[in-house]
Amino acid sequence: MSPAGEGPLPTSMRTDRCGTLDAADAGRQVALCGWVARRREHGEHLAFVDLRDRSGVVQCVVDGASELRSEFVVRVTGTVRLRPEGTHNPDLDTGEVEVGDCTVEVLNPAEPPPFPLTDRVDADEVLRLRHRYLDLRRQRMQRNLEVRARVSSALRSAMERHGFLEVETPLLWVPTPEGAREFVIPARLQPGSFYVLPQSPQLAKQLLMVGGLDRYYQMARCLRDEDLRADRQFEFTQLDLEASFVDQGDVLDVVSDAVLDATEAVTSERPEAIPRLSWSDAMERFGSDKPDLRAGPELVELGAVFADTNFRAFAGAPCIKGLRVPGRGDLGRGRLDALTDAAKGLGAKGLVWLRVGDADALESPVAKFLSDEERAGLVTALGAEPGDLVLVVADERRTAQTVLGQLRLDLGRPPVSEGPYRFTWVVDFPLFEGLDGQGRPIPAHHAFTMPHPDDLDRLESDPLSVRSQSYDLVLNGWELGSGSIRVHRADVQARIFATLGIDEAEAEARFGFLLGAFRYGAPPHGGFAVGLDRLVAILAGEDNIREVIAFPKTQSGVDPLTGAPAPVAPRLLADLGVRVLPPRA
Numbered sequence: 001m002s003p004a005g006e007g008p009l010p011t012s013m014r015t016d017r018c019g020t021l022d023a024a025d026a027g028r029q030v031a032l033c034g035w036v037a038r039r040r041e042h043g044e045h046l047a048f049v050d051l052r053d054r055s056g057v058v059q060c061v062v063d064g065a066s067e068l069r070s071e072f073v074v075r076v077t078g079t080v081r082l083r084p085e086g087t088h089n090p091d092l093d094t095g096e097v098e099v100g101d102c103t104v105e106v107l108n109p110a111e112p113p114p115f116p117l118t119d120r121v122d123a124d125e126v127l128r129l130r131h132r133y134l135d136l137r138r139q140r141m142q143r144n145l146e147v148r149a150r151v152s153s154a155l156r157s158a159m160e161r162h163g164f165l166e167v168e169t170p171l172l173w174v175p176t177p178e179g180a181r182e183f184v185i186p187a188r189l190q191p192g193s194f195y196v197l198p199q200s201p202q203l204a205k206q207l208l209m210v211g212g213l214d215r216y217y218q219m220a221r222c223l224r225d226e227d228l229r230a231d232r233q234f235e236f237t238q239l240d241l242e243a244s245f246v247d248q249g250d251v252l253d254v255v256s257d258a259v260l261d262a263t264e265a266v267t268s269e270r271p272e273a274i275p276r277l278s279w280s281d282a283m284e285r286f287g288s289d290k291p292d293l294r295a296g297p298e299l300v301e302l303g304a305v306f307a308d309t310n311f312r313a314f315a316g317a318p319c320i321k322g323l324r325v326p327g328r329g330d331l332g333r334g335r336l337d338a339l340t341d342a343a344k345g346l347g348a349k350g351l352v353w354l355r356v357g358d359a360d361a362l363e364s365p366v367a368k369f370l371s372d373e374e375r376a377g378l379v380t381a382l383g384a385e386p387g388d389l390v391l392v393v394a395d396e397r398r399t400a401q402t403v404l405g406q407l408r409l410d411l412g413r414p415p416v417s418e419g420p421y422r423f424t425w426v427v428d429f430p431l432f433e434g435l436d437g438q439g440r441p442i443p444a445h446h447a448f449t450m451p452h453p454d455d456l457d458r459l460e461s462d463p464l465s466v467r468s469q470s471y472d473l474v475l476n477g478w479e480l481g482s483g484s485i486r487v488h489r490a491d492v493q494a495r496i497f498a499t500l501g502i503d504e505a506e507a508e509a510r511f512g513f514l515l516g517a518f519r520y521g522a523p524p525h526g527g528f529a530v531g532l533d534r535l536v537a538i539l540a541g542e543d544n545i546r547e548v549i550a551f552p553k554t555q556s557g558v559d560p561l562t563g564a565p566a567p568v569a570p571r572l573l574a575d576l577g578v579r580v581l582p583p584r585a
C-alpha cells in the first residue's frame, strides 16, 4: 500500500508531510506540522524530536527543545539532510534522513496522554475509547482507517463502473422483516408512534427497483439492536446494492469484481476468482455454511468404509464422517478427552479419535473393534499419514457435519485476519432453515427470497427441501454478506406467505406498502450487501471490527467518550410522550 497522506501540499503552514521525506529531499528547506511523538536528549542543548503526522514520523534535530513535551502540536522548519553513515533507522520510512537546523513553533501545548501512543498498546479498552481521539493518533489506527477509506473507494468505483447509481434511503423508517431486533425512535409529532432505524435498506432498495432505478448502490449505515461481538456493532456499514433484470450469476459477478478490486487496492494482489460452493457441499465438505478454506483438510464421508462394520458405535449410524488433522497425533490424552467433551457439547453422541503411527498403525481405544480392511480403508479414505490425528463422528448427518466442522476450526484455523485471503460463495441455501414451534417453516433469509425454479413445485408439499436463490459471501470463515434474487410476482409471494402461515390481512398489515408497489409492475430483481467493517478488519489484519471503526461502542454498547447512551431531560421525554419505567428486575 502506498504511504498515507498523499494529496496536494504545500499549504500556508507546511510544505511537506513528515512520513514522505527521503534521500531525494536532502538539501530542501521544509516546514512540517504535527505532534511530538518522542524527544530524546542529545548532549546539553540538542534533542532529537520525532515529529508525527498522518503520513508517518521524521526525526528533527532541535536546539533548545526543553519545553517540548510529548503530543505538543508544533510547526518545525528546517533543512532535510542525510543521516550520518551508521545512524540510519531501517524501521522508519524516513530513516535515511533527518531535518536539521530546526526552528520550532509550539502551536499548542498538551497534557501528557493517559497511555502511550505506540502501536503495541496494552491500555484498557475503555480507557482507549474514552480518549479515542488519542488512540486514533496511533499509526495502527491511522492505517486501519486508511485501509477502510481505500476499500470503500474501490467498492464505489467498481459499482460506478458497473453502472450502479448511488441513492440514499431514509434512516427514519419502518420495521424491516429481516429478523434482527430494531432500534425505535419516538415520533414527537405523532406521540405514541415510532420510527424504526433500518436494519438494512432492504425494502427501500426493492422499491427503488419498482421505481425504475435499475441499478442502485449505497454505503449504507445499518442498525441492529443485537448483542455486540468481535464481528458485530449496533451500527455498521454495508455496501448495499440491488439490480433489475439480473439473475444470481450476474449479482455474484458484480460483487466478486468489487470485493476483489477492494482487496487488490489494499494488498496490491488480486486474489483468484471466487469459487462457488453449494450450501450442501459446504456442509458436507466443511461442516459449515461459512467455511474457512484455510483451516486444513476437508471432512470425508466414511459410510462406504464402515458399511459392514461390527463396531457398535458405527453400525447403523445414519452418517459416518472423518477428519484428518495433520501432524496432531501428538495430542495427549487430556487434550483428546477435552475434544471428546467438546464434541458432546456440540451435540454428538461421541467422538472416536485415532493416532496414525508408523506403517499406518492406528492407536486408539477403539482400534481393536475395527477390522484390518476398515483400518486400512480409513487411512486411505482420509489420506492420513504417520503423525496425523484422525477424528470420526457417527451420528445424524447434520450433527456429524457441524461437530467435525467445528473441531476442524478449533484445531486448524489460523487467526481470521491472517492471510491468504480465501473468498468463497455459498449458493443454493435452503429456503427455510427449519420449523418453528407450530411446525411452520422459518425463512432462512427473508420472506421475499425467490425459491429455486427447479424446486418451486415442492413449496407446499415438502418446503424444507426447497432451495432458494440466495447466496452468501464468505472470507476466511467470516460471513461478509448475503443477498438473494427476490420474489417479484404476487402469485409466488402469496404461496410463500401461505407456507409461512401469514394470511392476507397480516401480509397487508406488515408489508402492504411493498406488496402494493409490486402490483404496479415490479421488474425481476436481486441484490446483495457486503459488510464493510468485516472486510476492512480482515484486510487490515484485525480480529475485531472495533479496530476499524473510528468511534465504536464497547461490548456493552456504551461509548465511553461521549457517555452515550445517557438519560435525557424530563422535558424532552414529555415532548415525546415517553415515560421511563424503572429497569426490569
Ligand code: ASP
Residues within 6 Å of the ligand: 178, 199, 200, 201, 202, 241, 481, 482, 483, 484, 527, 528, 529
Ligand atoms: N438486506 C440483506 C442484509 O442486510 C442483504 C440483501 O439481501 O441484499 O443482509
